[in-house]
Amino acid sequence: MTTTSGTGPVGRRPRRPWQTVLRRPVAVASLGYLVVALAAAVAAPLFAPYDPTATDLNHVLAGPSAGHLLGTDTLGRDVLSRLMYGGQVSLLGVAQAVVTVLAIGVPLGLLSGFLGGWLDRLISSIVDIALAIPTLVMLLVVLAIFGSNQAAAMITLGVLASPGFARVVRGATLAVRHELYVAAARVAGLPPRQIIVKHILPRVAGPIIVRTSLFAGGALLAQSGLSYLGLGVQPPTPTWGGMVAEASVVIDQQPWLLVPPGVVIGLAILAFGLVGDAVRDATADRSLRPAVRRPRRVAPAVSDGGAEASRSALLSLRGVSVELPTADGPAIVVQGLDLDIAPGETVGLVGESGCGKSMTGRAILGLLPEGGRLSTGRVVFDDIDLTTLGRRALRRLRGRQIALVSQEPIASLDPVYPVGRQLAELVRCYDRRLPRAAVRKRVHELLATVNLPNPEQVARRYPHELSGGMAQRVAIAAALAGRPRLLIADEPTTALDVTVQAEILDLLRRLQRETGMAILLVTHDWGVVADICRRTYVMYAGQAVEATTTERMFDHPKHPYTAGLLDSTPQPDHRGHRLPAIPGTVPSPGRWPDGCRFAPRCPYATAECTAAPVAFAEPQQGHLTRCLHHEQVNKGGDRDRTATAAGTA
Template sequence: MRLVRSPSEAPGLVARFAHQPRAWLSCGFLGVLVLASILAPWLTPYDPLAQDLSSVRASPGAGHWLGTDTLGRDVLSRLLAGGLPSLLGVAEATVTAAVIGVTAGVVGGFLGGWTDRAIGAAVDLLLAMPVVIIVLSVLAVFHSSMPAAMVTFGVLAAAGISRVTRSATLSVREEVYVAAARVAGVPKRRIILRHVLPRVAGPVIVQLSLIAGGALLVQTGLSYLGLGAQPPAPTWGGMIAEAAGVMQQSPWLLLPSGVAIGATILAFALLGDAIRDTLSDHWAATRPGSSAASPGGGVPAPAAPAPASGPTPARPEPSRSLSPALRIEGLNLAAGGAHLLRDVHLEVLPGETVGLVGESGCGKTMTALATLGVLPAGVHLTGGRIMMDGQDVAGGDKRVLGRMRGRHMAMISQQPMTALDPCFRVGSQLSEAVRRHRGISRTQARACVIELLEMVRLPDPGSVARRYPHQLSGGMAQRVAIAMALAGRPRLLIADEPTTALDVTVQADVLDLLRRLQQDMRMSILLITHDWGVVADLCDRAVVMYAGEVVESSSTEELFANPRHPYTRGLLAANPQASEGRRRLPTIPGRVPSPDRREPGCQFAPRCGFADSRCVTHAIGMATTGPGHLSRCVHDERIPGPKGAVTA
């Protein structure tokens, strides 16, 4: 027996919504109510304004199903006729609150900065206003206009919606898939509409359902006070006011309008909860038994693609006659009083693969994020340039940088599952990137999606395109992330430890895939990694970072054969792949200094056996130690051959 449905068999949003009793009960009631209110002129058995003084306060019966009021008017007819004005007022208030509140909350939460502060100040002002007094003042100014009162109520209620939406947006904007969409070149407005709004819809819908009920109560209260539509026009609030005057003689008259109001408010609340729960189930990142790799599942993990026959393709020679695909000059980043990056120089030539190596926290990923212009909050540029196609993307126009993302440069992360939006199928996300960068139709984009999935050697690309991210294995998700990065045919691909979360077999496949894609597309790759084996296998040059600084740079062969910085030598000696059967690997003593405690001299000096007074008194620059070989060390001539480790 199959335990898991395939993607094509999984129930959709409508099916999951309809399976909830409260959903179809609330929708059924509200649907009948709206339809009856619209068709009231044709459904009412009597004119709602017609009086029959011979049949005053009649009990329910065959002639009058809900009885008559104090003037002999049919209660059922007046109840149906008063439904449409009441529902229109609810709609006016709810739509106003949704448009203003959701827009303000999403924009403020997503953009932050002065925009968020300005919107927050306006929201605080609205929250401080007395709702009842403001609404009564509007009714006095606009001659008891109920639409004006409901719009005013919606504006005031928008403040609460804005707070809820902003809070949810602050959480969603930190998701990796939102950063991935920015890196892919997706405009902010589209990220908000497609990737942020769906994830904040649940709590917002619940709040809107409460506002709808509140609007109906406010409207009823105003009508009860004789404001808004004037008698003899039928309104639910007016019917309650008339029944309250004769409650001792005819208590029944309170029931029809009271039950209608109470049931409508309850239906709004149940509908909001049902929609919220449906969206939560649909967008859950994982579901029991739904993994593509689950034993016995209906979506089995596809077999790994067979390795290509023939020898491994040779690396394309980097073109040194053209301008660099990326040039970083003197990059400095800071966060508060901490110096994250200092004087970082880096160059990637067209068709070249450069490996960026170093311990965790040395600044590799921060360098990549600075290149893409997606630095975390609180981190800012304090100096340097990042040149691409002759433009400084670090200090240039943000719109230019936005256009370059995805087309000129793209990125794949070490955790592809978090870089994919769980709300949408794989094909939908790839199509978004393709249409953004190539300006083609939906039909053409679908064909390009299949082509991209075939390019990254995924079996049955049509089936993969119909799956959600949680239905992919880790290797498949990484290939999808690579396909998304290639959607805009970038000149530079930044790969941030693309094989870290994968097993050894899949790692080899992904590295082989990157090598072949580079050969086919002639693109440059900046590869961030801890693995010296990956550097040796894939990279033309290697750049070593330590404590936010580049400490050595050279060709890969030269770096392995003749490391000229003690830190590089220590890393190479601690490489398990080069242990040559030794029981215990040598280690580098000490710890990396924290960013807020870095000294002006050599950052590696406290851990280096060659350190002396020259290493700690002044900053040390990069020096040429050979053709194309740079090192940030004053003792490079004292460093022994490639064997052994540097110890204190």
């Protein structure tokens, strides 16, 4: 088996959801129990030792024996045989209720949440009315009309439970319908039916599965209760609930008779819930989740330069490496990163997609994806090593000391609440002593701070009612709610037009002057870097390959990757000329070259570049580069790109 450095075995396909379920002992045990119970019920005519109605008056209320493995009841009927035949009636009732609730609740919830408008209002009104109907009373009415008809009772139970089902599905659909891929599907001309089935339903499958599993257990309990009360299928036809009722009459003579049906019912209800939970988790993550060790605090690692964290810096990263689980095993996505940000400073983090920029920001906040971990290094903020803090301490630090502005502001806002309510929740989280009026005033102040006109009106709007620029400003206002000292801005201007970009950058500069906060700007836009950043780090394939002041990096790049990125930036004085492009693509984590990671795309690469990893060098004071041929990068003469790049911002 071939392996890649730091990633584990390669060439292995991701496991399918059912394979993930079968790797969980609790799920396997629960699923196995349900399969055995169903198989026993279906195969009862073949394998039941006795006829379920056959009586043996010579062995009444007998305990377990070789002839009757689970004993006999009040008429000498075999308990095991009645349990097997009783499963046919009880499990059929559960299936009837589950099919009914899915057939009604899921379509109503999907249509209400996705289409909205008058249909949403109509369905929501019907759901509200239906939820007020007492379920037990309606079941009794139906049984009074149809007699002891289990099918009618269980279908009625499914109908009465479907409004609650529809409400859950609607809420999950509302959270999905505004995502960008749904909008893209609409723009592409896909019909609503296809969008709902292909794009919406798979995303809301988790809540549906969990709700279905819980309802199945409740339906079994309801069916057993009706049989216990004598309102279900009538004797001598066996049912699990009916057996409990018969056992309760003679509990003082033979307590054992209550154990078999009671245990079967209890374990079935528990198994339904556990299987639903396992299937939900497997459906939510269709890629392999390898056995990843629990994240642990690690000792400070020594980076390439062996430097200690800067005492004057607000934030210092030293030797930071981030590891994430993949289908082929753990993969390092950021390796040996050193980075410093001084108080009140703006630092840029530049590179193509897949270079590890966003993952660096998430590592600082301790918000890595599930299974990810900071494998080596230190993250020191205000002389506090964040890698030694527990979860509570990190939660207290997020928002109050370090905040994040996402590259997708609308996706970071809850679609079912007005933005004012969401900001108010943040304000109350940071200061629980504020009265309601003060919270509302603070929300309006935050919206006014980010230059949003009519803050009171904006606070009443929902995220889908905001333009891209307004949503970005709301996201910045949310980040400022805790008065942070460091703001991590992840591609804050990517999806905005040039005019709005300039407004957002002016806003960040003004807020920085007024609050003194530092900014880590994650971007691929050199124009933004030239406009606002004092120093810049360039990342490639998980490593920092160059670091210096922004002005020096534009005028004297000392890494071919940096020079290639700068040359590929559109410039007003080069209209009509073809932009040069860097050949190739960024290699995936786990497939990085052994030597210089940029060597396969580099015009200056030699055999020396691929022989061993390249460490940071400092050819000039304060200018670091990870290139053996940095002297050749600028042979064509100094370049003054700063002004032209700033002009494109």
